Amino acid sequence: MLEVSGITQIFGGVTALDSVSFSITRGDITGVIGPNGAGKTTLFNIISGIYRQTAGTVTLEGKDVTGLSPDRLARLSMVRTFQNIELFGSMTLLENVMVGMHTKSSSGLLACALKMPWSIAEERRIRAGAMKWLEFTGITDLADHTAGSLPFGKGRLLEIARALAVEPRIILMDEPAAGLNSQETLALAELIKRIRDLGITVVLVEHDMELVMDICDRIVVLNLGRKLAEGTPREIQESPEVIAAYLGDDD
């Protein structure tokens, strides 16, 4: 589904990522974990086209997508969410999700301004589609609220609903549980599993180990910009390198 090979990122003189390679299987929930500063978010920013890496390639469904812009990647069915949710604060929840339908609609500037019949029909389809995703994430009752006034937990759900509206085949989530209370985290775990059940491949960077061990099919561990280990949750839990990285070496 997604293959990352030899990703290296150098900021000034600092090597943030050093030749990281791994591949992600279609339909899996894959967790990317590691101590602070391991390079997880940098890796996400590279895969999602926000940063341009120093070296290495990203392959999506057999296609080389290295260096493609985020909007091109969205059209290739890859979408992401952000650690510090990036909502469209002045717009309603419904409108936020409607923006997610951008690639699934095509009326141009003139057609929209002149209200051509096909753009009116499309607008109706966009609205219905957006409502479906608000329902899926359970925030339909807030549809007409302004996103800027939303509590953090609901904002997270909105961001996921908006990403799902792109109808991605793969979704990257950057610390989806950050800032959530334990109840919200439990609900999030269920939501992520439901997303996988839609046939969407999920990749997440996460610090909440309980969540990662509970829902992930596979885990990639990064430490100091290198891949430290890769495997099932059980293998990772028993890996001596991982334990050493998290708890510190004896010497």
Place this chain on the structure above:
Amino acid sequence: MTRDLLLFACFSLLIMLAPQLFTGGYLMNVLVFVGINTMLAIALNLLLGYAGQISLGHAGFFGLGAYLSGILTTTFSLNPWGAMPIAALVVGCLAYLIGFPILKLKGHYLAMATLGLGVIIYIVFNETVNLTGGPSGLSGIPNLRLGGIVFDSDVKNYYLIWVVTLMVMLFSINLANSRIGRALRAVHDSDVAAQVLGVNSRLLKVQIFALSAIISSLAGSFYAHTMTFISPASFGFNFSIELLTMVVIGGLGSIYGSFLGAALLTLLPEILRGANDYDIIIYGALLVLMVMFMPGGLVRGIPALYRKIVTRRGEAGHA
């Protein structure tokens, strides 16, 4: 959606009936300017209020439309209705080409770049004397004709300008409420999130910049044909700032707000004319007070003020 249409219908009716309520040629003349300034404020608002991209050079696009129309109809004896779309097309293409490098800039840098663009255009108007007549202006621009009607009086021009302005308003309202309008606001609120969702924000910004320039150019053409005389002084940096003030005072991201801002800033100097030399002080003070107490602009400030008065009356009634 029907509510939007109803509001627009009422607004249009009011505009069309206005000449019956107010008589007097001079006021009609001022109201023609309100129309032209409304178009310009809407053009800038699409860029600034919706897409969040500033321009301090819009008087330049306005001037280009006016001068291209003026020159094509005088020196080249073209029909005004033919000159207008040519002017709009040229200005649109120019804005599109300039837009790609310039809109990579953000915030203050974009402000400086567009300011520079406006100043360059202004200098061109002044210096290409053979073409534009230089500082002394270009005269003898023909009035528009439609069938047997020549638009040569203030009342006729009022109807002409306002029919066009209403069309620009409806066009912009539709655009604002569409997937393009939402994408613009998305880019404004979070550019990176909009991109991740598949919005090609760079192209979209350039497109709206070009559209904004085209509307400004059309306003310029109509200005030239109603005034029949134009000079560079009308298209300088001061006017770009005045347009910006109209958009902010009226309300960012509101089409009707642009009308309110344009109406206020066009009518206020006329109203204050009686105050002789103090007019500029009162004008400035009013603007400062409005920005302080109505940061959302007139379009949001007036309803808020109304609600405040109503609730206060309600409280007084209970006491």
